[in-house]
Amino acid sequence: MAFQNSTTVKKSTVGQLLEIVLMSIAIGLVTSLLMGGTLIKSVEAYLWNAGYSISIGIPLFLNGFFFEKIASRFIDWIKRPVKSLLTALSMHFVYTSLVIFSVNWFWFILILNQNWDTFWGTNKGTIISEYIIFIIIATIIYAMSFFKSWRVQVQETEKVKSEALALRYKVLQDQINPHFLFNSLNVLGSLIDVDVARAKEFTRELSLFYRDVLHYKDQDIISLKEEIEFVRKYVYLQQIRFGEALQVEIIANEKVEGSVIPLSLQSLVENAIKHNEISQANPLNIVIAISDEFELIVENNLQPKKILEESSHTGLQNLAGRYLFLTGKEMIITKSDNYFRVSLPLIQIENV
Numbered sequence: 254m255a256f257q258n259s260t261t262v263k264k265s266t267v268g269q270l271l272e273i274v275l276m277s278i279a280i281g282l283v284t285s286l287l288m289g290g291t292l293i294k295s296v297e298a299y300l301w302n303a304g305y306s307i308s309i310g311i312p313l314f315l316n317g318f319f320f321e322k323i324a325s326r327f328i329d330w331i332k333r334p335v336k337s338l339l340t341a342l343s344m345h346f347v348y349t350s351l352v353i354f355s356v357n358w359f360w361f362i363l364i365l366n367q368n369w370d371t372f373w374g375t376n377k378g379t380i381i382s383e384y385i386i387f388i389i390i391a392t393i394i395y396a397m398s399f400f401k402s403w404r405v406q407v408q409e410t411e412k413v414k415s416e417a418l419a420l421r422y423k424v425l426q427d428q429i430n431p432h433f434l435f436n437s438l439n440v441l442g443s444l445i446d447v448d449v450a451r452a453k454e455f456t457r458e459l460s461l462f463y464r465d466v467l468h469y470k471d472q473d474i475i476s477l478k479e480e481i482e483f484v485r486k487y488v489y490l491q492q493i494r495f496g497e498a499l500q501v502e503i504i505a506n507e508k509v510e511g512s513v514i515p516l517s518l519q520s521l522v523e524n525a526i527k528h529n530e531i532s533q534a535n536p537l538n539i540v541i542a543i544s545d546e547f548e549l550i551v552e553n554n555l556q557p558k559k560i561l562e563e564s565s566h567t568g569l570q571n572l573a574g575r576y577l578f579l580t581g582k583e584m585i586i587t588k589s590d591n592y593f594r595v596s597l598p599l600i601q602i603e604n605v
Contacts, residue, residue, distance in 0.1 A: 555588070
């Protein structure tokens with residue numbers, strides 16, 4: 254199979270090269286007709302024209318190949334169209350000038366032994382026509398590159414929309430799933446027997462928690478302050494269940510300018526609770542902070558459960574995809590023998 258693929262690639266490359274050679278010869282004949290008023294008369298002149306056309310045509314057409322390699326690093330038609338156009342024009346102009354003058358120097362000055370004045374006087378029109386051809390080729394390359402970028406952008410936008418819907422559904426589903434509700438009702442039942450006042454407080458906080466879930470699930474981003482206030486309610490409910498075995502320290506400054514995806518911080522705390530053992534002998538310590546690079550950090554000591562709850566493993570992937578789309582930065586996951594850390598880039602309004 255690998256040999257067949259290699260053979261197919263070679264055939265494709267040879268076919269493309271042959272097309273470029275034929276197109277170069279055809280363009281050379283047309284240029285000769287337009288400039289000289291007649292087709293080439295002798296076989297020698299034809300061979301000369303063909304050799305010259307091929308030697309200048311192949312590098313010019315390969316311009317598109319090199320452009321594709323460089324475009325991924327320096328060209329962004331969607332976000333920086335003007336800068337990208339100036340960069341592409343400069344790159345193509347320098348490359349084309351090197352090709353045109355190198356090929357003409359080789360054929361006319363080195364082979365025919367012409368001096369510069371004679372060369373420029375007799376070939377000025379040829380060089381101008383070659384630059385015109387360059388403009389046509391560059392325009393085609395730019396158009397193809399732009400529409401390719403535009404198509405990728407549309408596809409990525411649709412993908413993120415789909416992931417956003419999936420994430421919203423998953424978050425809502427996770428928060429009202431039978432396990433969480435069952436555990437909350439058990440806690441409530443226990444409190445009713447021993448502390449009615451606290452049971453009422455727990456019921457009120459639980460209802461406020463679900464109200465916020467229903468409110469935030471339809472928003473794309475919320476402020477850091479809102480998310481921290483929400484996660485405090487979630488932590489309160491969990492600490493009623495686990496007591497001092499669950500310690501959550503929130504040292505993030507809520508006044509920091511920035512936004513987050515709704516329930517993302519809560520889902521990271523939930524992820525830590527879901528996958529780690531929590532007991533008086535082995536308490537789970539979670540820290541929520543903001544780094545100097547304005548990243549929201551959720552870190553916990555690592556003590557994995559021996560029997561993990563069933564998980565689709567798509568929550569963190571969807572979250573990472575949305576943050577990458579909104580900020581252009583990666584969500585970083587760091588894991589060692591002792592701790593597990595997730596760093597989320599804060600969303601700035603101008604990035605959205």
